[in-house]
Amino acid sequence: MTKIGFIGVGNMGGPMALNLATAGHDVCAFDLVQASLDAVVGDGVRAAGSNADAVKGADVVITMLPAGGHVDAVYANDVLPNVSSEVLLMDCSTIDMATSKAVHEAAAEKGCLMVDAPVSGGVKKAVDGSLTMMVGGSDEAFAAAKPYLDVMGANIFNCGDAGAGQAVKMCNNMMLGIQMASTAEAFVLGEKLGIDPEKMFEVINVSSGQCWSLSSYCPVPGLVPSAPSNNNFEGGFGTTLMLKDMNLALEAAKAVNGSAKVAEMATSIYQDYLEEGSGGKDFSGIIELIRKG
Numbered sequence: 001m002t003k004i005g006f007i008g009v010g011n012m013g014g015p016m017a018l019n020l021a022t023a024g025h026d027v028c029a030f031d032l033v034q035a036s037l038d039a040v041v042g043d044g045v046r047a048a049g050s051n052a053d054a055v056k057g058a059d060v061v062i063t064m065l066p067a068g069g070h071v072d073a074v075y076a077n078d079v080l081p082n083v084s085s086e087v088l089l090m091d092c093s094t095i096d097m098a099t100s101k102a103v104h105e106a107a108a109e110k111g112c113l114m115v116d117a118p119v120s121g122g123v124k125k126a127v128d129g130s131l132t133m134m135v136g137g138s139d140e141a142f143a144a145a146k147p148y149l150d151v152m153g154a155n156i157f158n159c160g161d162a163g164a165g166q167a168v169k170m171c172n173n174m175m176l177g178i179q180m181a182s183t184a185e186a187f188v189l190g191e192k193l194g195i196d197p198e199k200m201f202e203v204i205n206v207s208s209g210q211c212w213s214l215s216s217y218c219p220v221p222g223l224v225p226s227a228p229s230n231n232n233f234e235g236g237f238g239t240t241l242m243l244k245d246m247n248l249a250l251e252a253a254k255a256v257n258g259s260a261k262v263a264e265m266a267t268s269i270y271q272d273y274l275e276e277g278s279g280g281k282d283f284s285g286i287i288e289l290i291r292k293g
């Protein structure tokens, strides 16, 4: 049994922490939101009183936080001052490469092994323990992290050095953000052309327009049972987080002179949805905005 300190038990971190506890590990968690912490306590997950308490005495520390600013502050103030050089650090948040590399460097100065291991698959795969995990770090750190990654995920990839997991994740989410915008636009167009959404789903799911946003996360309710569209776009992957990821991709593309014209247009849709007050809703909710024209 490994002692795991888990920081950030929201939509994704919660089920990931629960799966580690179910696998027999001693998981001690903390989250700033009491309701998120309460949701995972029991079933082997213990509640800590603070981030520092969660990591003290841990063999492994896992963070699943919203963005780079949170990760930077939590490692500088709470994690690194309270762990020994023996601890393995795993940041599963999706953040910018610069912050990720800086945290890796601070961890190395302390003598700790670290991986960045952002994930893909959404809440359903976090619950099932079948996430795709994109890992950056040394081969030694990857090997040390693998047994824990195997509990949380089904497809584990060594993407390269520190920050490489973040680079792959950023490209993946750029595609996802564009695909959801195209899926929502196509369904609204179909509705306006008088086509039954169920028929659209049935046909396109076996045609060349098929993609994850359609088959696993359809923005029209009633077609994919686990999709947030069935739950008034509550839970899932917040629009604020998708907008963060699209902006990470745009900034990365700008830095290397890459083209991201389609991503720019999709980003503006998530920005508009946020500005109408829907930043807390799942990103597939942009279909509501598109429907309004």
Ligand code: NAD
Binding pocket: 007, 008, 009, 010, 011, 012, 013, 030, 031, 032, 033, 036, 051, 064, 065, 066, 067, 070, 074, 092, 093, 094, 095, 119, 120, 121, 122, 123, 236, 237, 238, 241, 245
């Ligand atoms: P979330 O907002 O549901 O969870 C993040 C949690 O971190 C919250 O409960 C929040 O209270 C907590 N937190 C923030 N600052 C903290 C601090 N200083 N100390 C302790 N806890 C703190 O977000 P999520 O959907 O679970 O996403 C987490 C990360 O995973 C993000 O980087 C996101 O981009 C990425 N991600 C999300 C999904 C998804 O489908 N939701 C899929 C893949 C990747």
